[in-house]
Amino acid sequence: MLKDRPFTFINSAMSADGKISTKKRKQVKISGKTDFDRVDGLRAGSDAVMVGIGTVLADDPSLTVKSEERRRKRVESGLDENPVRIVVDSQARTPLDADIFKKGTGKRIIVVSRSAPADRVEALSKKAEILVAGECQVDLVEMAHGLKNREINRLMVEGGATLNWGMVRSGLVDEISVFVGNLIIGGKDAPTFMDGEGILEREEAIGLELKKFEPMDEGIVLTWRVK
Ligand SMILES: NC(=O)C1=CN([C@@H]2O[C@H](COP(=O)(O)OP(=O)(O)OC[C@H]3O[C@@H](n4cnc5c(N)ncnc54)[C@H](O)[C@@H]3O)[C@@H](O)[C@H]2O)C=CC1
Numbered sequence: 103m104l105k106d107r108p109f110t111f112i113n114s115a116m117s118a119d120g121k122i123s124t125k126k127r128k129q130v131k132i133s134g135k136t137d138f139d140r141v142d143g144l145r146a147g148s149d150a151v152m153v154g155i156g157t158v159l160a161d162d163p164s165l166t167v168k169s170e171e172r173r174r175k176r177v178e179s180g181l182d183e184n185p186v187r188i189v190v191d192s193q194a195r196t197p198l199d200a201d202i203f204k205k206g207t208g209k210r211i212i213v214v215s216r217s218a219p220a221d222r223v224e225a226l227s228k229k230a231e232i233l234v235a236g237e238c239q240v241d242l243v244e245m246a247h248g249l250k251n252r253e254i255n256r257l258m259v260e261g262g263a264t265l266n267w268g269m270v271r272s273g274l275v276d277e278i279s280v281f282v283g284n285l286i287i288g289g290k291d292a293p294t295f296m297d298g299e300g301i302l303e304r305e306e307a308i309g310l311e312l313k314k315f316e317p318m319d320e321g322i323v324l325t326w327r328v329k
C-alpha cells in the first residue's frame with residue numbers, strides 16, 4: 103500500500119529468457135529505438151530515477167533525459183532538465199568520475215548505509231547529496247521515506263537485478279513495465295530481471311495484475327500492477 107513513500111515503478115528490458123545482461127554483466131542492447139524513446143519519456147515524467155551500485159559499476163549509465171524537447175519541457179515547468187539521479191550504494195563505492203556526475207545537470211543523491219567508509223562518503227558529498235539509511239546495507243523502506251520527504255513523489259527504478267528484487271520484496275513497488283526483446287542470452291550466471299534471494303514457496307510469490315501488453319519494435323512491453 104502507498105503510504106509515506108513515492109509512487110514507484112520499475113522499468114527494465116529483458117531477453118525472452120529473462121536475462122538483463124550477459125554472464126560477465128556486460129550491457130546488452132535489448133530495447134529497440136521505440137522502446138528507448140518510451141524509456142526516455144518515463145524518465146522525463148519522473149521526479150527521480152534510481153539504480154543500484156551494481157549497475158553503475160557495470161554500465162556507468164548517465165540516466166539523463168535524452169530528448170532535448172523533453173528536457174526543454176521540464177525546464178519550462180520549473181523543473182531541472184533531468185530527474186534526480188539516485189544510486190543505492192551501501193558502501194559508497196560510486197566512482198567520482200561516474201557518468202551520473204559528468205553528464206547532464208540536476209541533482210544527484212547517493213544512498214549509503216551507516217557503515218559506509220567516512221572518507222568515501224566525504225568525497226561523494228562534494229558531488230551529490232548523501233542520504234543515510236540502514237546499518238550495513240541500505241534500508242530501502244527508510245530510504246523511501248527519506249525520498250518522499252525530499253518531495254520525490256514519482257520514482258523510476260531502472261535496475262539492476264538485485265535492487266529490483268529488494269524493492270519489490272520490501273513492498274515498495276506499485277508498477278512494473280518490462281520490455282521483452284527478441285533474443286536469448288542464456289547463462290545461469292547472467293543477471294535476470296529479479297535476482298536477490300527469491301522465494302521458497304508459492305505463497306511467498308509477489309502477485310501481479312497484468313494491466314497492458316503492447317507490441318513494440320521486435321518485442322513486447324508488459325505492464326503489471328503489483329498487488
Ligand atoms: N536490461 C536492463 O534493463 C538493465 C540491466 N542492468 C544490468 O543489471 C546488472 C546489475 O545488476 P546487479 O549486479 O544485481 O546490481 P544492482 O544494480 O541491482 O545493484 C545491487 C547493489 O545495490 C546495493 N544495495 C544496497 N542496499 C540494497 C538493498 N537493500 N537491496 C538491494 N541492493 C542493495 C548492493 O551493493 C547491491 O549489490 C548489470 O549487468 C546491468 O547491465 C541494469 C539496469 C537495467
Ligand SMILES: Nc1nc(O)c(N)c(N[C@@H]2O[C@H](COP(=O)(O)O)[C@@H](O)[C@H]2O)n1
Pocket residue numbers: 113114115129130131132133134138141153157161162163164165166260261
Ligand atoms: N531500457 C533499456 N533497454 C536496454 O536494451 C538496455 N540495455 C537498458 N539498459 C540500461 O539503461 C541504462 C542506460 O542509461 P543511459 O543511456 O546511460 O542514460 C542503464 O541503466 C542500463 O543498464 N535499458
